Amino acid sequence: MKIGTRGSRLALWQAHFVQAELRKHGIESELEIIKTQGDRVQHLGFDKLEGKGFFTKEIEDALLAGQIDCAVHSLKDLPTNQPDGLVLAALSYRASVEDVILVHQDRVVKGKPFSLADGATVGTSSNRRKAILHDLHPGLLPVDIRGNVPTRMKKALSGELDAVVLAAAGLERLELDLSGLLVIKPSPREFVPAPGQGVMAIQTREEDIEMRKKLSLLHHPVVGECTNVERTVLNLMQGGCSMPLGVYCEKDQLGNYHVWASYAASATAPLVRVQVSRSTRAGLPEEVVEQLLSVQV
Template identity: 75%
Template sequence: MIIGTRGSKLALWQAHFVQAQLKELGIDSELKIIKTQGDKIQHLGFDKLEGKGFFTKEIEDHLLAGDIDLAVHSLKDMPTEQPEGLTLAALSYRANVRDLILIHKDKAVEGKPFKLADGATIGTSSNRRKAQLRELHPGLVPVDIRGNVPTRLEKARTGELDAVMLAAAGLERLEIDLSDMVVVEPSPREFVPAPGQGVMAIQTRKDAIAIRKQLAPLHNLEVGECTNVERTVLNMMEGGCSMPLGVYCEKDQLGNYRVWAAFAENEHAPVKRVQLSLSTRAGLAERVVAELKG
């Protein structure tokens, strides 16, 4: 099988992970690196880029053309609507779902929210993160940053910024040493992550029935259930990667589905929060959306 992937270190880690899983099933594969719009345009914030799916579209085009057999994406980068002819064949385990605040060691202030002083600069291009940061610590100054995980991290390491905010999943998968930084880990129930955060998605053609059957053992059922709720909320809110919307769903020990959501009209607007728990997924996303819009 030919696996389509972006060329960043994290994307390649994800593709190699899936490649190893396929090998365990006795399936040989090779990687094909594809540049996306999100990789090529580094000077604009995500909300300035055209359309949705700027980390996925070019890879999907190769999939539709038959140049590759499957694609590996970060689920949170994927639009909620699949292009005609494509489908999600499997979702991975879920890594640490949190957003981490990584602070230059000389800039951490004990006793302040997130250990950051008023006026501290924090790097992130995510409107969702900016909105929640402003709500939870109004004194912070969010600064747009782009680039891969090590590039963004370097902004805080060198002191160019006081801190940066990154997804824990990427840092853990890349095994990045953070011992020289102060790490703050907000709870995902307080600082609500992006829908699908920490999950890898394997996408293929709808009509590739044999390939879909081969990929089926890689699918994590519980992750599929929970991220389906998250992405249904995103879809119903008609949002893409740039919408200031966090949704996190988990299944508790009793089998109930618990959802936390945080939404703002824009990065400067007030954040509306919703918490719901139901014994079934039926109607759960709809109720979350009704409360967010209410």
């Protein structure tokens, strides 16, 4: 089995994880590293890149061409509409969903939101993160940063920036040394993550039934249910990676679904927050969207 993946440390960690899970079922595989637009163009923010799927398109093209048998992606990087001929065969366990704010230890100001002074520089290229930061601490100065997880972390560690915002999942999976940094982990119900954050998606060709059967052995159904709600909200909002939209869905022990969502028209526009709970997923994403769009700010 040939597995397509990006070449970053985190992408390779994810691909090796899937390889190990497949091996538990007696399935051997090899990796094929594919460079995407998002890897090649490092000087532009996400909102300046053309189209959607700039971390996935080249890998999906290789899948459609039969050069690889399946692909491992971060679910939050995948556009909500699959290209014709491709399907998601499995979703992984969900790592910590939170965003983490890493603050240089010499820039910590106690008593301020996120322990950061007015005028502090915070590295992130995500409009969603910028909008939430602006809502919770309007005095911060977001700075666009690109690069892999260790590169972005070092911008706070070196003092080039006062802080950076990164996904907890990537930091955990790479087991990065965060000593020298104050680690702030806000609740995902307040600092609402990207739809699908913390989940790996395994994609294959729709027609390849045998491959789909093999990959389905790795699927986590509850993760599938919750992320489907999150990604349906994103789809209904007609958004991509650059939309300032956060959606997080939990399923409790009684089988009820709880959704937290935040949305802003731009990175500096007022932030709308909603929370919706229901006993069924039917109509749940639609209700979240209706509430997000009905609030006048």
